[in-house]
Amino acid sequence: MPAHRQAYRCALLHSLGDPAVTGLDGSYQYWPDGLLQVEDGHIVAAGDANEALPYLPPGIEVEALPGRLIMPGFVDTHIHLPQLGMIGAFGEQLLDWLNHYTFPCEARFADPAHAQDVARRFIAELLRNGTSTALVFASVHPASVEAFFEEALRLGLRMLCGKVMMDRNAPPELLDGPDHGYAQSRDLIERWHGRGRLHYAVTPRFAPTSSAEQLEAAGRLLREYPSVYLHTHLSENRQEIDWVRQLFPERAGYLDVYAHHGLLGPRSVLAHGVHLDGHECAQLAAAGAAVAFCPTSNLFLGSGLFNLPQAERHQLKVGLGTDVGAGTSFSILQTLNEAYKVMQLQGASLHPFKSLYLATLGGARALSLDDRIGQLRPGHEADFVVLDLAATPLLEYRLRQCRDITETLFVLMTLGDDRVIERTYAHGNRVHQRG
Template identity: 65%
Template sequence: MTQNTAIAYRAAMLDSLGDPAEIGLTDCIRYFEDGLMLVENGKISALGNAPDLLPQLPQGCEIKHYPNALITPGFIDTHIHYPQTGMIASYGEQLLDWLENYTFPAEQQFADRQHADEVADIFLTELLRNGTTTALVFGTVHPESVDALFSKAEQRNLRMIAGKVMMDRNAPEALTDTPRGSYEESKALIERWHGKGRLHYAVTPRFAPTSSAEQLDLAGQLLKEYDGLYMHTHLSENRSEIEWVKELFPQQNGYLDVYDHHQLLGERSVFAHGVYLCDEECARLSETGSAIAFCPTSNLFLGSGLFNLPQTEQHRVKVGLGTDVGAGTSFSILQTLNEAYKVMQLQGVRLHPYKSFYLATLGGARALQLDHQIGNLEPGSEADFVVLDYQATPLLSYRMAQTRSIEERLFVMMTLGDDRMIKHTFVMGEPVYNRD
């Protein structure tokens, strides 16, 4: 699409207007069976029923029509590790052994910029192939890993948030830094990339056991020195991990309090997992505006546990969805929602498809403080969107023919859908993936 060109897209249209837990199921979804969306200069300029908007289109405006398809905002992944792309589907361990036997050896390769460039390309291609247009991403301890990812993301004009891992203990020597060295390297990356185009920097201590108190203090200092930074780490994923944190930080009142003590909670702080949180921790997350990335696929794959979504709803904690590749076994947000439904079923809770869709789009945008720019189809928002093919597979096509509502269609997509459903992915109005 060239500058100043308007293109209209006609299809069924769906976006989320809010959290069903807060505003109810009736008002949380906006849906047009025969919808039209006008995109100009990378942003959505109009949205509504096609018969109402067609007469108002600019003269000569191109119209792209997608029958048997649904247009939604691009998916948002609030926790993923790009260096683990090559070790996805690694057999047989729980969290701490999995890190030692698979993750750390894979991450050591990212001292090589050429390797980092190659993996970054594969990683971003997979995201777009699965309809994910924004992600909060772990690099490795090597600054080269972040330079590679941001360079490749900038070329594609993607909204990406990432950071260098800070890790000064309890890891292989080749993957450890020092508190001051990590601070200086992070600072240089922030000044090089944060706020450049659609890129944002996340201060990224891996998790409390691999950072000393001094390093966590310096992570908090970075957050004070620069506006708009994110903080991205892990929290309460695995019972053995939690016990380890208690041993390493006996003076603190629990896992979250370690981060709180070092002033790492805030509106742009995202904690992956949160499987084992008490009510006091949920209340503190809510009070500080911090968010949780719900990672059902990896929680099941590593046998970590079942995330208590109703508990976070009760305390109004922001929650987004994370694939957590490579412990997560799919880049597909649709497949991740499939697993999220099962996690809730095992706890006697039904995850409504509207809530699932919220987590994958607007919920993720709110967790990242970006809902004024992405996560919906509101006029003025950035035109990051996907075209979902109702007839992507023979089974989907047959099953969709039996559905009677958008609610039922959403659930079928989230149960049977995967990367094959993504017909097109658009970023700032530009086509960046075409399945065919």
């Protein structure tokens, strides 16, 4: 018997592709009575239990999980570590919100002990909500990245993070300068990128807080370390877009600022994109870049409604982002709840299988990690979540009325939250157990 083979029996569901490309029927795989086999951190097999059980090697213990549903771990393509302590801050739109809440909160990360405490709490919240991979903004302080990666490494997580680069239009204590920001980022890349299951993301906050010299330095890092990521913000708020035009009058627009400095590529993830036009979507798609759709924060800050159908027409990669702390929940399920409403307000619809794709495989593709995570596919890393279909009395009653997996999935994404996540696994290890 293999030393570390484990098997779990319950319903299994995963995404096979984007429903906008494959059609709904070809976009998912579902086994009402499934068997998931895991060995040495990887998925060995997933399929119908009755077909698989006769062929199991002798001695393998099968854990039955009745009333449960196993899905791939959720992927959060945009979230802020330093903003944990200000989630739910009242009464501002983006630029004032940054000055009044975000920058003071991030200044506290000059203290490494504070950074370590928040990193532990932050990662625990991710796992409690079923998120096994996230692309994370740290603060301008290298200690914030160190604390996050140390905790992620300890737990064997596949995570992405980067130090904010910011050299203007922010409090003096949060500015790093082009050369200093470059040197600190380079040192962090050398120390952490590719270590365990960790990836580094070059992270200029957004164009207004980086000079042309600093954006050029960010582009130089991408050229020198071609396997790292680029993580920043784009076209979130109309006032922000106007500000970028004033700061970079020589450029054709917000996106052109990043393109000019060599920041667009297959590992570039740009958060929000609320006010992109068709030409900009085409430019991003041609570069292989991705947009993080952050419905909760876009509604909370009054930024606008992301045009997902437009992104689909241009075959632009899109992942889902909670964007804590402007986002008000770590829960990808609750974020999908808000995404559905954003589509409704635009006269469009977000099908449950599109939601499944965005939360798992779509996020993995946005991060160029779909060869490793995002599906229950043999050979993939065993990052998965166990959902309790009777987590609350209301949920249990409502799900009894559902006729098929489509209805079940939609109810989970409207009524579900962290209480639904019974377990989270990373690389085959249980890293969260409810209660």
